[in-house]
Amino acid sequence: MHRRGFLIGCAAVAGSLEGSAMAKALGEAADAGPAGSARAWQRALLVGQDGRPLLASTLEQRRTLLFHYPFVGTPAFLLDLGRATRRRVALKADDGEAYVWSGGVGPEQSVVAFSAICAHKLTYPTKDISFISFRAEPSPVSKRGDVIHCCSEHSQYDPADGARVLAGPATQPLAAILLEHERDSDHLYAVGTQGGELFDDFFARFGMKLALEHGGRERQAVSERCVVQPIEQYCRQLMRCA
């Protein structure tokens, strides 16, 4: 049901965002093959907890920031990796869908966003605890730094490479959240998703828990603004598994 909504929305929004992240992603997804995936959702301005728009050039680098997109109940990471990411990364989802992730946005092309729902067994950050987060430094359980690490079974993803799987049992990248950077204002917008999003499975598995956590609004599409905050402020406990 959700997937259908994405595709319909995609056509409508892509026409109005020429030159944008969505139009770019759609073009590159098409290059990847007929099954390439990019799905438009609400164009949402990313704001801080004070309600002011985030500025891409002043994000704290290599820190896990959290917001919810494209639904009120679906968590996502926002990261400034501090260096330009790879560009035009060819990836494949578990359903065989090929797609091309454009790369980071912002002045240094270093700002990325990915679903925070682990592609293995859907571990995700709750208000109580998170087993999944960005790890800037290497640790006994991850040989390198700058990875998104899930402590559940140690899946690791490379956010500079489209969240490609580096290690662990996950078999597909984290779904990408498509971002737009408005150069004049330095503002950031979330505009869509790309890759193997697992939202239907996520709602099916955690429906009751999510309803409690989000007051029954978990399946609502986000509004025109998404509040972004450090993961430590959203989650009472952050598991490091090392």
Ligand code: FES
């Ligand atoms: S749920 Fe993340 S590694 Fe298993």
